[in-house]
Amino acid sequence: MSAFQELGLSQAIVSSLTELGYSSPTEIQAIAIPQILQAQNDLKAFAQTGTGKTAAFSLPILEQIDTNNKSTQALILSPTRELAIQIAVNIKDFSKNQKGLNAMAVYGGANIDEQIRALKRGVQIVVGTPGRTLDLIKRRILAVDRIQWLVLDVADEMLNMGFNEELDNILLKTPSDKQTVLFSATFPKEVEAIAQNYMNDPVEISAGKK
Ligand code: AMP
Numbered sequence: 001m002s003a004f005q006e007l008g009l010s011q012a013i014v015s016s017l018t019e020l021g022y023s024s025p026t027e028i029q030a031i032a033i034p035q036i037l038q039a040q041n042d043l044k045a046f047a048q049t050g051t052g053k054t055a056a057f058s059l060p061i062l063e064q065i066d067t068n069n070k071s072t073q074a075l076i077l078s079p080t081r082e083l084a085i086q087i088a089v090n091i092k093d094f095s096k097n098q099k100g101l102n103a104m105a106v107y108g109g110a111n112i113d114e115q116i117r118a119l120k121r122g123v124q125i126v127v128g129t130p131g132r133t134l135d136l137i138k139r140r141i142l143a144v145d146r147i148q149w150l151v152l153d154v155a156d157e158m159l160n161m162g163f164n165e166e167l168d169n170i171l172l173k174t175p176s177d178k179q180t181v182l183f184s185a186t187f188p189k190e191v192e193a194i195a196q197n198y199m200n201d202p203v204e205i206s207a208g209k210k
Pocket residue numbers: 021022023024025026029048049050051052053054055
């Protein structure tokens with residue numbers, strides 16, 4: 001059994017990881033994957049870029065997505081367009097053996113009509129920057145009232161960039177019984193406030209030195 005299988009991931013995902021050259025999990029993956037898979041608890045994770053955090057939150061979500069259901073089940077928020085695109089590319093790579101799995105990135109500075117058309121076809125995992133995500137929610141194109149997973153990636157950077165209001169507005173539209181996963185490299189008071197206001201007794205995990 002591969003180390004990824006031991007964390008609870010199924011063959012379809014593990015074989016994509018093997019093809020990508022991921023032979024063993026990184027430290028944050030070894031901690032976060034079983035935690036997200038096995039518990040409903042919210043998760044507050046200290047992890048910097050380069051630690052393998054994208055797979056740490058994406059793989060356990062991919063494992064649990066209902067591919068027979070086309071509605072949006074997971075929303076991943078990221079501070080920049082480049083990072084949103086990168087996360088969506090990674091998710092597509094991880095899920096290439098999962099039939100019926102759709103993921104896409106939505107971000108500003110790009111044609112919204114194309115994003116709307118793509119979303120209307122049914123996207124289970126949406127990766128977005130806060131501004132464009134909120135715009136699509138307000139236009140009633142993106143429905144987040146039934147999501148099961150919300151990921152706030154690089155939360156400190158999203159707040160540094162002034163996305164507080166967008167985050168508040170988006171989070172208020174999500175259901176209270178979802179699992180919220182927050183990844184951040186630093187925990188200033190603004191990040192702690194998000195955790196305080198929107199997370200339910202989160203489990204705290206850390207990889208590397210704080
Ligand atoms: P991230 O922290 O998610 O930006 O990932 C940093 C880099 O590590 C990316 O290029 C990933 O493709 C790579 N990576 C993530 N997890 C693994 C793994 N378990 N084995 C090998 N490479 C990995």
